[in-house]
Amino acid sequence: xxxxxLLASIVIFVICLGLxxxxxxxxxxxxxxxxxxxxxxxxxxxxxxxxxxxxWFGFIADVMNxxxxxxxxxxxxxxxxxxxxxxxxxxxxxxxxxxxxxLIIGNSEKKGLSYDDLSGYFSTxxxxxxxxxxxxxxxxxxxxxxxxxxxxxxxLLVNCFILLRRLMGLxxxxx
Amino acid sequence: xxxxxxxxxxxAKLGRSVISNQIVVLICLVIxxxxxxxxxxxxxxxxxxxxxxxxxxxxxxxxxxxxxxxYSYFHIFNMSETARRIRILYEIYNAKQLKISDIExxxxxxxxxxxxxxxxxxxxxxxxxxxxxxxxxxxLYYTAKIIAGWGCIxxxxxxxxxxxxxxxxxx
Numbered sequence: 001x002x003x004x005x006l007l008a009s010i011v012i013f014v015i016c017l018g019l020x021x022x023x024x025x026x027x028x029x030x031x032x033x034x035x036x037x038x039x040x041x042x043x044x045x046x047x048x049x050x051x052x053x054x055x056w057f058g059f060i061a062d063v064m065n066x067x068x069x070x071x072x073x074x075x076x077x078x079x080x081x082x083x084x085x086x087x088x089x090x091x092x093x094x095x096x097x098x099x100x101x102x103l104i105i106g107n108s109e110k111k112g113l114s115y116d117d118l119s120g121y122f123s124t125x126x127x128x129x130x131x132x133x134x135x136x137x138x139x140x141x142x143x144x145x146x147x148x149x150x151x152x153x154x155x156l157l158v159n160c161f162i163l164l165r166r167l168m169g170l171x172x173x174x175x
Numbered sequence: 176x177x178x179x180x181x182x183x184x185x186x187a188k189l190g191r192s193v194i195s196n197q198i199v200v201l202i203c204l205v206i207x208x209x210x211x212x213x214x215x216x217x218x219x220x221x222x223x224x225x226x227x228x229x230x231x232x233x234x235x236x237x238x239x240x241x242x243x244x245x246y247s248y249f250h251i252f253n254m255s256e257t258a259r260r261i262r263i264l265y266e267i268y269n270a271k272q273l274k275i276s277d278i279e280x281x282x283x284x285x286x287x288x289x290x291x292x293x294x295x296x297x298x299x300x301x302x303x304x305x306x307x308x309x310x311x312x313x314x315l316y317y318t319a320k321i322i323a324g325w326g327c328i329x330x331x332x333x334x335x336x337x338x339x340x341x342x343x344x345x346x
Contacts, residue, residue, distance in 0.1 A: 003232050006239070024329045077236065080243035087250035090258070092326045098257060098291045099319035105301055105308050106316035112309030115292070124284045131259045132275060140264060147272040150264060158264045161255045167177065168184045170196060170255075172265065 005070055009077035016040045016082065030137060036089060040082035048075060094134075097127060176248065179203045195297035200252050204245040211241045257294070259287070 020039050029035035048071060054060045066074070091099060104121055105113055132148070135141045140154035150158070165172045180203045187199050215237050223230055254261055259282075266281050267273050273281075292308065295301045295315070302311040310316055323333050 002229065006232060006236055021328060028330065073236065077240050077243070080240045080247070083247040084243045084250070087247050087254075088322075090254075090260075091322050092329065093331060094259075096257075096319075096322075097259075097287060098295060099315070099322060101288075101291055101295060102300060102310070102315045102319045103323070106310050106313070106319075108309070110309060112304065112307035114306050115288075115308070118292075118308065119284060119288055122284050122288060124279045124282075124287075127259065127284060127287060128263070128279060128282065129275070131263055132278070135260055135263060140260075141267055144272070147274055148267050148278070149272045150267045154264050155268065158261070158268045161261055161265070164252070165255055168181055168196075169188065170184060 002066075002070075004066055005073050006077065008066070008074045009081070012044055012074065012078045013040075013081050013085075016044060016078075017085075019043075032089075032093065033086075033138060036086045040086060041079065044078060045075065094131065097122065176203065176207050176245070179206060180252075195294055196256055197249075197253060197294070198298060200249055204249060207245060208238075208241065211237070257291070 016039055020036070023029065023035070023039070051060070052068065052071065090096075100121070101118065104118065108117075132141070135154070136143065136148075138153075139151055140157060141148050142151050143149075162172050180200060183199050183203050184196065187194055215233075219233060220230065223233075262282060263278055266278060270277070292301070296303060298315075300310070300312050300315045301308050327333055
């Protein structure tokens with residue numbers, strides 16, 4: 001294990017982050033979860049396989065002198081950091097109510113705010129409709145005769161969460 | 176990790192603890208360093224001949240991978256606990272089909288806010304004095320500021336822009 005492995009993982013993550021900022025500012029993709037997976041997980045994986053292939057056939061020199069196991073270690077750390085980022089990303093885009101509450105209460109300084117003051121900042125439409133729109137875009141739900149129905153992909157996802165909550169002995173349907 | 180959390184949640188429930196589920200997960204993730212350290216020692220560190228730079232970088236690497244994956248798991252659990260999208264999916268899954276107005280009545284703003292205020296209180300991020308909520312810890316407040324700043328870099332409007340419009344109507 002060497003410093004080169006840590007450095008290579010961080011450099012690859014920073015490159016992916018730069019690509020992500022560039023794409024988001026230039027043209028924000030419709031299905032952003034899939035776009036993040038492609039940018040952070042798939043592209044570096046494919047690039048790694050191509051570079052390893054070129055290196056195997058002697059077309060390019062291994063400038064970093066890292067073994068194949070070392071490159072797998074680089075990808076594992078990059079994957080772990082990227083997974084953390086991808087899972088944190090919805091809080092950036094979706095204006096998390098918990099974080100917004102912290103900001104509102106924090107900005108009120110010492111005097112604090114009553115429940116009525118806080119509820120005035122939020123409306124059901126503003127909180128729910130963007131999320132419903134995102135679920136429709138991600139094809140987790142679909143619209144049929146003016147009603148929302150869950151798709152197979154949605155059922156799979158919701159069952160994963162139900163399983164997790166049941167394993168923990170916790171009630172389902174929170175949020 | 177999952178086994179550790181399954182045990183901890185059940186102990187917390189038996190003891191009728193007021194600790195939030197998120198705090199229980201965070202405690203489990205911290206304790207999880209012990210089995211990870213043991214596994215790392217058995218698989219790798221015990222084979223190293225002397226304490227060297229290689230040892231130090233391996234420790235940093237192991238900690239970075241474990242903590243990044245633990246952080247990812249924390250977010251997955253947090254989604255099951257707080258995410259509006261998962262709650263909406265769950266409501267539609269249960270009812271088979273729903274109109275948007277049905278979801279709004281099932282999952283109103285009061286339900287959403289009371290859930291979150293209760294969680295922030297149990298995480299000791301905010302405190303309730305009389306009928307007024309104020310900050311108890313600034314950690315989530317600064318996290319919210321960082322996330323809002325990152326959103327601006329990506330080209331999203333700041334959360335203030337979303338709520339300030341409503342704020343002008345009440346203050």
